[in-house]
Structure formats: C-alpha cells, structure tokens
Amino acid sequence: xxxxxxxxxxxxxxxxxxxxxxxxxxxxxxxxxxxxxxxxxxxxxxxxxxxxxxxxxxxxxxxxxxxxxxxxxxxxxxxxxxxxxxxxxxxxxxxxxxxxxxxxxxxxxxxxxxxxxxxxxxxxxxxxxxxxxxxxxxxxxxxxxxxxxxxxxxxxxxxxxxxxxxxxxxxxxxxxxxxxxxxxxxxxxxxxxxxxxxxxxxxxxxxxxxxxxxxxxxxxxxxxxxxxxxxxxxxxxxxxxxxxxxxxxxxxxxxxxxxxxxxxxxxxxxxxxxxxxxxxxxxxxxxxxxxxxxxxxxxxxxxxxxxxxxxxxxxxxxxxxxxxxxxxxxxxxxxxxxxxxxxxxxxxxxxxxxxxxxxxxxxxxxxxxxxxxxxxxxxxxxxxxxxxxxxxxxxxxxxxxxxxxxxxxxxxxxxxxxxxxxxxxxxxxxxxxxxxxxxxxxxxxxxxxxxxxxxxxxxxxxxxxxxxxxxxxxxxxxxxxxxxxxxxxxxxxx
Numbered sequence: 001x002x003x004x005x006x007x008x009x010x011x012x013x014x015x016x017x018x019x020x021x022x023x024x025x026x027x028x029x030x031x032x033x034x035x036x037x038x039x040x041x042x043x044x045x046x047x048x049x050x051x052x053x054x055x056x057x058x059x060x061x062x063x064x065x066x067x068x069x070x071x072x073x074x075x076x077x078x079x080x081x082x083x084x085x086x087x088x089x090x091x092x093x094x095x096x097x098x099x100x101x102x103x104x105x106x107x108x109x110x111x112x113x114x115x116x117x118x119x120x121x122x123x124x125x126x127x128x129x130x131x132x133x134x135x136x137x138x139x140x141x142x143x144x145x146x147x148x149x150x151x152x153x154x155x156x157x158x159x160x161x162x163x164x165x166x167x168x169x170x171x172x173x174x175x176x177x178x179x180x181x182x183x184x185x186x187x188x189x190x191x192x193x194x195x196x197x198x199x200x201x202x203x204x205x206x207x208x209x210x211x212x213x214x215x216x217x218x219x220x221x222x223x224x225x226x227x228x229x230x231x232x233x234x235x236x237x238x239x240x241x242x243x244x245x246x247x248x249x250x251x252x253x254x255x256x257x258x259x260x261x262x263x264x265x266x267x268x269x270x271x272x273x274x275x276x277x278x279x280x281x282x283x284x285x286x287x288x289x290x291x292x293x294x295x296x297x298x299x300x301x302x303x304x305x306x307x308x309x310x311x312x313x314x315x316x317x318x319x320x321x322x323x324x325x326x327x328x329x330x331x332x333x334x335x336x337x338x339x340x341x342x343x344x345x346x347x348x349x350x351x352x353x354x355x356x357x358x359x360x361x362x363x364x365x366x367x368x369x370x371x372x373x374x375x376x377x378x379x380x381x382x383x384x385x386x387x388x389x390x391x392x393x394x395x396x397x398x399x400x401x402x403x404x405x406x407x408x409x410x411x412x413x414x415x416x417x418x419x420x421x422x423x424x425x426x427x428x429x430x431x432x433x434x435x436x437x438x439x440x441x442x443x444x445x446x447x448x449x450x451x452x453x454x455x456x457x458x459x460x461x462x463x464x465x466x467x468x469x470x471x472x473x474x475x476x477x478x479x480x481x482x483x484x485x486x487x488x489x490x491x492x493x494x
Contacts, residue, residue, distance in 0.1 A: 001056065001074055001075070001076055001077075002051050002053070002074070002075045002076075002077045003071045003073070003074055003075075004035070004049055004050065004051055004071070004072050004073045004074075004075055005069050005070060005071050005072060006038070006047070006066050006067065006068050006069060006070050006072060007047065007050070007068070008068060009038065009040055009045060009068060009391070013040050013068070013391070014067060014068055015065055015066060015067045015068065016038035016039055016040045016045070016065070016066060016260070017038065017039045017063065017064070017065050017066075017259075017260055018036065018037075018038060018039075018060050018061065018062050018063060018064045018065075018066060019037040019038060019039045019044055019062070019387070020036070020037040020062060021035075021036055021037075021058060021060065021061060021062060022034050022035055022036060022037065023035045023036075023055055023058065023073070024055070024058065025055050025056065025057060025058055026054065026055060027054070027055050028053070028054050028055075029049050029051075029052060029053065029054075029055060029075070030049070030052050031048075031049060031050060031051065031052045032048045032049065032050075033048060033049050034046040034047065034048050034049075035047060035048070035049045035072065035073060036060070036072060037387075038066070039259075039260055039261070039387075040260060040391070043358070043387070043389045043390060043391055043393075043394060044387035044388070044389070045390065045391070047072070049073070049075075051075050051077055052075075052077060053075040053076050053077035053078070054075065054076045055073055055074070055075055055076075056074045056075065056076050057073065057074040058072075058073055059071050059072060059073065059074070060072055182201075183200045183201050183203065183205075183212055184205060184207075184209060184210055184211045184212060185200055185203075185205070185211065185212035187335070188214070189212055189213065189214055189216075189217060191334065191335045192214055192217050192218075192271075193217050194334065195275040195334055196217070196221050196271065196274045196275050197221075197274070198217055198220055198221050198224075200212065200217070202220065203216050203217055203220045204216065204220075218267065218270075218271070221274065222270075259355060259356065261355045261356040261358070262355075262356050265356050265357060268417075268418070269415050271418065272415050272416055272417065272418040273415055275418065276416050276418060276421075276464045276466075277464065277465045277466060278413070278415070278416060278462055278463075278464070278465070279462070279463055279465045279470065279473065280413040280414075280460055280461065280462045280463075281460075281461045281462075281463070281470070281473045281474055281477050282411055282458070282459065282460055282461075283459050283461075283474075283477045283478065283481055284456045284457060284458055284459065284481070285456070285457045285459060285480070285481035285484040285485055286434065286454050286455070286456060286457075286481075286484075286485045287310070287429055287455050287456070287457045287484055287485070288454045288455045289485070289486075289487070290310075290313070290484055290485070290487060291429075291455055293487060294308055294310070294313070300371070301370075301371050301374050301375075304371050304374075304375055305375045305378070305379075306371060306373075306374035306375035306376075306377070306378045307374060307377075307378045308370070308371075308374050309374065309377070310403065310405065310426065310429075310457070311349060311377060311401060311403045311426070312370060312373050312374035312377045312378075313370055313484075314401055314403070314424070314426065314480075314484075315347045315349065315362055315365050315373050315377065315401065316365065316368075316369075316370050316373055316490065317480055317483045317484060317490065318347050318365075318399055318401065318424060318480070319345045319347055319365035319366040319368075320366065320483065320490055321476060321479055321480050321483065322345055322366075322398065322399060323345065323366060324479060325472065325475070325476045325479070326341050327339070327341075327421070327467055327468055327472065328399055328421065328422045328463070328468065328476055329341065329342045329345060329398040329399060330342065330398075330421055330467055331419040331420065331421060332419075332421065332464065332466055332467050339467060342398045344363075344364060344398070345364065345365050345366040345367075345398060346361050346362065346363045346364070346365065346396050346397050346398050347361065347362050347365045347397065347398070347399055347400070347401065348360070348361045348362075348394075348397030348399070348400035348401070348417060348420075349361075349362060349377055349380065349381070349400070349401055349403075350400060350401065350402040350403070351380070351381050351384040351385070353384050353385050354385075355387070358384045358389060358394065359394055359397065359400055359417060360380035360381070360383070360384055360389055360393050360394050361393065361394060361395065361396055361397040362376055362377060362380070363396065380393065397417065397420060398420060399420055399421075399422050399423065399424070400417045400420060400423045400424070401423070401424050401425075401426065402414045402423060402424070402425050402426070403425075403426040404425070404426065404427055404428070405426050405427055405428040405429060405457070406428075407428075408427075408428050409427045409428060410427050410428070410430075410458050411425075411427055411458050411460050412425050412427065412460055413425070413460060413462055414460060414462050415462065416462055416463065416464055421463060421464040421467045421468060422461065422462065422463040422464070422468065422473075422476075423461075423462050423463075424459065424460070424461055424480070425459070425460035425461070425462065426457065426458070426459060426460075427457075427458040427459075427460070428458070429455050429456060429457040429458075430455070430456060431453050431454070431455055431456075432453070432454060432456045433451040433452070433453060433454075434451065434452055434453075434454040434456070435449055435450070435451055436449050436450060436451070436452045436454075437449040438450070457484065459477060459480065459481065461473060461476070461477045461480075
C-alpha cells in the first residue's frame, strides 16, 4: 500500500480547498493522471498522481481544506499494470519469509542449550526494535517518491507561523536596554510591519514563545484600522475588531463562506493600499482612428485564434512605453533601500471571473506583435474563467492593465498590484465633440477649426509616489495616449 500526499503547490502555498475529486475507490489510476482539483488563493490546480495502482481509500472530499503533505489517497500499487509494485511486494514477502525461516532454524539450536544464561534474552528482544526502520519508511515501496512539505509550527489559532522553522534560542534578537527584549520576529515580518506602519513591539505573537508571524502583523493592522473612535491599542495589541451588527433582526440573510481567492485578494489589496502612497492620474485618448484599424484587421486576428481587443493593443502599447520609462517597470525594495528595475517586460491583465479578479501575465510582451498578444490574452482569459490558470501564469508581472470598458463607467482609481509600482485603468469609450484646429489650409475667413465627433477613451493611471513623480506620470500617460492616437508611433519606436 502507498499513501499519495498533497505535493508542493507553489511558493508560500501551504493549504488549499478541494474543488473536485476526480477518482473513486476501486479505480485503477496511472502515473500523471489527474486525481484531484485544488483551489488555492490564486488558482485552481489539477493534482496528478505520482503512483499507479488501484485506489483503496479516498481520504478527502469536496469542500475540505487540505494541507501540503496531507494524505489524499491510499493506493495498492501491487495491482498496477507495470508489475513493479507486485515485484517489490513479492521481494519483500520473500525477504520476510527468509528472515522468519532463518529465525526458526536457529531456535531449535538455542533452546536445548543450557550454557546460555537467561539474562541474554532481553538484549536479543530489544535489538530488533532498535534496528527496525520507522513505520512510514517501511511502508513505502523503494521507487515511491513522496512530495511533502516540512512540518511547520502552528500558532494558537492553528495557523502556520511565518518561517520554515522556529529559530533556536541562540539566534534570537539581542535584548535592547532601552525598551526591553526585541520582539521575536523574522526579518520579513519586521519589514511588513515597517511598510504598513505597525510597531512590531505592539504586536502579540501567536507562535511558540510569542513568536510573531505575518498574520499577527496583519491582524494587528486590521484591529487598529477598524477601531475608529476607540481607544488606542494597548501594548499587547488588544484593540478588538469591531463585530458585525446583527443583520438578521432586519430580515432574512444568507451567509456564504469567503473563498480563498476572495480572501487572498482582500489581503493583497489591503496591504497594497496601506503600504503604497497612491496617486491616480487621469487623461483621455482619441481612439477614433485606432477603432477603425481594429475593425479592419480583427478578422485576420480571429483566424490566428485571438480576439483583437483594445486590451490586447494596450498590452503592446504599455510594453513599449515601459521601455521609454523604466521606472514604471520597477519595484521598491524598502528593506535594502533600492529600486529594482526589471530588464524584462511582463504585463498583467486583470480578468473578471465568477470567483473574483485574477491577473494572468503576458510574458516578454515587448518581443511579441499585437496578433501574438491577442491570441495569448484570449487563451489566458479563457483559462482564468475555466479555473485552469497556474500560479506561474499569474506571477512575474511588471505592470498591469484593468479594463472595465466592456462594463461601463468613466474613470476609476485602480489599486497598484504590489510589488508593481503602476497600473493602468481603462473605462468605456464614448463619442464626444472635440475641437479640431484647422491646419495650414485654413480659410481666410479666420476660422481656426471646428468641433468633430471623436471616440474618446478614459484612462486612469495609479502609481507608487515613492518611485514615480507626478511629472513623470503625466509624461508616461501622455505617451500612452499619443501611441493610441497614432499607432504608427509603435512601429517607429519598435
């Protein structure tokens, strides 16, 4: 028998919800066959089996939360088609029989012996116990590789404490004579506390010996933010979260669990909003000529398997723009006091799904033409809605686009997708009367121009003011608007 466990799901992913169980007891499975769908904070992942055989027990069901390293299935690998399990089991059985036979052959010789003292019996019984391998190791076939996650200490709430393992006492921070012992927290936890303005010494740790985790810092920040009008938090961070009032006294309600994706989005955006000093710049772009070109060439792109949307075109525009303005393709490392400039260009595209907002990434967008980008955006959006996106496909972005024009609205203030430093919001285009000056051929009557109906696209650029100045932001936004208004500029720049 072999136990198949939840493998590593990605960096910092410790648990997931079971979305679907794809096999049943009695099924014969092969290696790499999907057996489970798990929903993490960011995506739904198909888990392939690393063993082959007949399923004897399914230990999870839909809706349960499972930890990395937890047992999913018990599989009888002796029934697998390749016979490897059967051979291993037969060899193990033969070895066991040989051992028993050897012991039985020795016993008649030892029993009649009167010279052996009785007190030697105890060491002989103890020896096999000391030499026996641990049960988990003895049960695994030699060729079975179990992907497991190291055991991590848990806090009072059963949540994993930040860090792979609890640091030994000898590496604890030295005491500070001015304020007593330093708070027990790792450098990453201290960095988070500094960035969101939390005094680490005011946070009560839930880990062993009061060790402070990332969740402890976030909980403390929530308590402070939700305690408007109440007294300041005590030294232990005792300010309580304001409870939700009883809504049922006004009528019937329906409570639904907060999904992993919704929870992760809320935590990520709350951190980004509190850590980043946001500024949003607004402008409009005349897309009359661009829309005519889009309609003229959309059939060609559809034949290639894509959809020539404004979003796909804007991905190319941004990919070219960040080459001209590298500070928009950067990240701020506050711990080291450095600005990190990316030499690659990856653009994230926000996709609206029934489970929340997902942001897949178009990699190396500056090296792809608009048709290639349109095909990739269409594929990524379809995978997002079908719950097929992987964590890797949503990682590594340098700047993002959020296009709400298909729904409506004029302007909005998108939140920067940390660790990025800028995001472009796009709203619905509308026909507006625009004053168009006359050229050199103006009539002698003195007419300087006229109003013309033009399709104007509202743009909203949010950025991290620690990295980007307002003047640079409006220069960037004007460059984007001019590239939209004059598509030839993209070819000119390259």
